[in-house]
Amino acid sequence: MADEIKTKATMEKIVSLCRRRGFIFQSSEIYGTLASCWDFGPLGVELKRNIKEAWWKDMVQTRDDMVGLDSSILMHPMVWQASGHLKNFSDPLVECKKCQKRYRQDELEKQECPSCGGELGEPRQFNMMFKTYMGPIEDSSAVVYLRPETAQGMFVNFQNIVTSTRKKLPFGIAQMGKSFRNEITTGNFIFRDREFEQMEIEYFVKPGTQDKWFEFWVNERFNWYKKLGIKPEHLMLRQHCKEELAHYALGCTDIQFYFPMGWGELEGIASRGDYDLTQHANASGKNLKYIDEEAKEQYLPYVIEPSAGVDRGVLAFLCDAYDEDVADGEARVILRFHPRIAPVKAAVLPLSKKEPLATYARDIFNNLRKDWVVQYDDTQSIGRRYRRQDEIGTPFCITIDFQSLEDNQVTVRERDSMQQIRIPVAELKATLAAKLAGEPISQGRAVWKTGEK
């Protein structure tokens, strides 16, 4: 299947572009880097923010049946005992008796033996939660863990949220935030990190309705990626077979993306029954049942969990948007981001640094940046400046020339088609707003022409 899909993105190209233009740097680079941790630079932080903001707006703020949460990374250790993470969130590791290096058993089976050629010991379970101590004394009573998922924050707050918001089933709790997993095998740039960010929903439903809602959320989330511009041929659903499911799970479907290294999970939607609330009710001794006033019943709701990785989302949007073509005889790299995702929405490019053009252009720039992230660039040729904006995915460039001073018109150039229109400055903001909201380029009062100046 992978062979059929055309993509110009390779991991080398993406990593290099990300570093050169300030999307993503390796953590602590001046000290030789810290493995599997990454820093989002000036463009990367805006890209990541846009993905998170789109998710928050679409999944929380414009839905009646969803509320937000921001729970802490450090939680009571009983949370992880009840959830099963302390016992089961582990990888089997085998140690080389000669060099003492440790390897994941399932990885070893796929690859060569350790390079030193030493004999391997018996596999032992290694928990993937990061452990630390709270308070001044490092003893077992002070152990806390960095959360390996944001999900448990939603479960332990279920009753608090029902009480304070008076929400009725079905409804969900959504949360974005950092999680940490001490993975042995990391890699593929920001695909599998030890520190990463999640966007998770726990959607609580009346038992018996879970299949309908599971299907709803699989479709809702799949369509969300398409709506934000991911090419349909780069997405697929993968249903877990029975053998892959945890004992309590009723079903699980992954949304996969075609990354440069192959298909990989972008998001998982799981039908978890009442497993988590049951575990926490038993471990805490608290009544976590929902009181259904209409049906005059009390029960533990069932849960559908759409769980997405933010960093994987960033990587998917980058890879999907990556393109190369030739413009006016010159090779260019373009990130064809959806306008909602693009870190910079427009660039203001005066043809000269001289006055009065500079002040004229600055005024336009200052007006636009009240509403959007906009760049101002007045160095080098206009062609070079277009290339620089194409490479970071800016959907629109606004060129200001000497004629603008006379007719109060500017040229708007569109990234993907390279079409240009000349419009009155008074119409610029409304035109940009319409185009950024997705109006076709060809539509509108002004006529777009092909080719660059």
Added chain:
Amino acid sequence: MADEIKTKATMEKIVSLCRRRGFIFQSSEIYGTLASCWDFGPLGVELKRNIKEAWWKDMVQTRDDMVGLDSSILMHPMVWQASGHLKNFSDPLVECKKCQKRYRQDELEKQECPSCGGELGEPRQFNMMFKTYMGPIEDSSAVVYLRPETAQGMFVNFQNIVTSTRKKLPFGIAQMGKSFRNEITTGNFIFRDREFEQMEIEYFVKPGTQDKWFEFWVNERFNWYKKLGIKPEHLMLRQHCKEELAHYALGCTDIQFYFPMGWGELEGIASRGDYDLTQHANASGKNLKYIDEEAKEQYLPYVIEPSAGVDRGVLAFLCDAYDEDVADGEARVILRFHPRIAPVKAAVLPLSKKEPLATYARDIFNNLRKDWVVQYDDTQSIGRRYRRQDEIGTPFCITIDFQSLEDNQVTVRERDSMQQIRIPVAELKATLAAKLAGEPISQGRAVWKTGEK
């Protein structure tokens, strides 16, 4: 000084309101809570987001001289050796020889001896960074720390950012994110936590210009809180005296807020010279000098650091907004949030649940929520619903009655003045936009009247 300031907020009232209405819950409450960690509920997460978004927009997106960053929480341990945190970020603790409890020395001097009455040992230094191990082996080579501040992420990325953005001095790097400090003495609700969030700027300037920029940032940040509605009498500047300053610091001024427990630091602005870049240049062996092409010089820039606590900001905005008064003979609690900060911008309140009023009101609600966080409430009396919205700080309530079906007009009621206007539905969005942006209530086409229906 504290006696002169009038405030109706007490910590008990704030904590209770926050829990009842879903602003802030204690972490892991069903397991007896985890000390000094807090979860932001549905309203709290929006309040916190609004504060962070206002900071990001005002400090990063609308400034030419600022870029954003989102660096990882786990960093290379050399970062903390170079920064001085490994050696100096510690509290002196004394242990009771009888009960083995540990106490901060400076706190002990202020209060009673430990309750058990045992003899105290010699003070020992206790580092406040949380320590964990990365990778499968828990030995000294695997130690990493949770960052105690976001600031060092900006310093170690200084050269990456200069190279990728081509920024010229003076310019700043800004970052929001979680930090962790294993404080011995925590408390006062979300004022001093072990897990907390920061909004920090490192502003790099040419040596010799630091005093001008220090003054600029002290004013800029002080005015930011006032602009977002904090009462001037609840704010003051506190300049650190020479004895309080670190050996390398050129100056430090705190922005203090009058919390219920007294004046406390909300933000610190420090003039740090080239201390941090010097330390990292020496420890890493990398050249971190800035190439000043105009002056044809190379030098390490000086740094001004405005460092704010997000959680303290949330608490300050809550306490400052808290008010009680009497409306139509009934006591009410009001959070007088600035519209930019308010978690819910408007509430749509139909006078009846019946059709066709319900569909009519729903349409208005669905239209408004495309742009803002809006609530829909159709239960209990209109007075009760106003009280509920006042208590969470919603600036505007939109009441829809049976006459609305005939004249296509709705009543907009303002939280603080309780003034009401009746306006055409067609003008609702523009009116709300103007009022939310800060237009005086009395201004506009429609006339506001006093008193509630």
